[in-house]
Amino acid sequence: MALVTTALRQAGITTEGGLAAAVEGRAAIFEMTQAAEDAVLRPKDEGPWSHDLRAALAARIATLNDEADLAAQYADGAGAFADLADPENDGAAQGLAEVVAFMDKVAADTRNVAAADVSGLQAAGVADADIVRLAELNAFLAYQIRVIAGLRLMKGAFA
């Protein structure tokens, strides 16, 4: 299997495993999943959210979802924002308290996100385009984290 993606690597899926046929049948989806990771973590147009900050927020969201290995992978790229990878830090020291609170709620308490959460970011001076960028980063991670969790379970059940 020539597929090299974060999702398959984190779930420990290999060519020899019992899942190879199922995964190869969806190879295009795994390739597009990796392209999506590149687009939200390392976009050419990063706007106000640098690659380092995106990596830190990704690590933080992985930690909120109990995905320690994925969190470590993303934390490697967090640079000066490394502290934000720890959900204990609220972002105030970086001037990002509203952004961090928004990301935590969208990641882990999605059902209770309301209009005030978006207007709060707007009031804090975050442009609409940059709110969409935060939501896309968060939303992609929700997907990638669950693909990894699901594949890991499949490996045990279908190997």
Place this chain on the structure above:
Amino acid sequence: MTKVITKFTRNVPHWQPRVTPVDLKAATEAQLDALQVTPSNTKVSEYVLTLAHDVESLKVRSPLFNAIMYDTGGMSRAERELGALGASMVNHCIYCAAVHAARHAQLETSTEVTDKLFRDGAKADLTERDRAIFDFAVALSEAPSRAGLAHMDALKAAGLDAAEVLDLILSASLFGWANRLMHVLGDPVRVSTDAA
């Protein structure tokens, strides 16, 4: 008058953005390319125009979404919709739940399953196969995921093969993504045309 919808329904609401969508007349070349706007196709939803603020994500997201929900083989389309619905119910994405409950009903030519799920929630009386699919989608959609080997055993016992389970993981996970855009960036509303 617009009224925000807060209860699950198959009657698809209007999606009203909480941020200002991209103005198609002012869109950049890259945005027009990602929107696939052509002279013969100039109708673009407010949702897609909202996502066009992050053009690199939009460009990769649309084909990925279509592949997960519609590519041939593996799990049936109706069952992928059930996975999407389980996620959308966990995340309380009224708009996504409406769209995908309606698609499930259309594909099955029956509203029975989605009627039960909207009426009785997680306790709904489902077939063994639908029960295993829905329960797994719900558990995987929690943050953190609560999905475990018992869910895998239930899926296997209900007759799902590896390709079908993989498609279920992908569709439920995809709606972890879609819900965090739809439910976060806009409101599901009913627009009343009454003068009163």
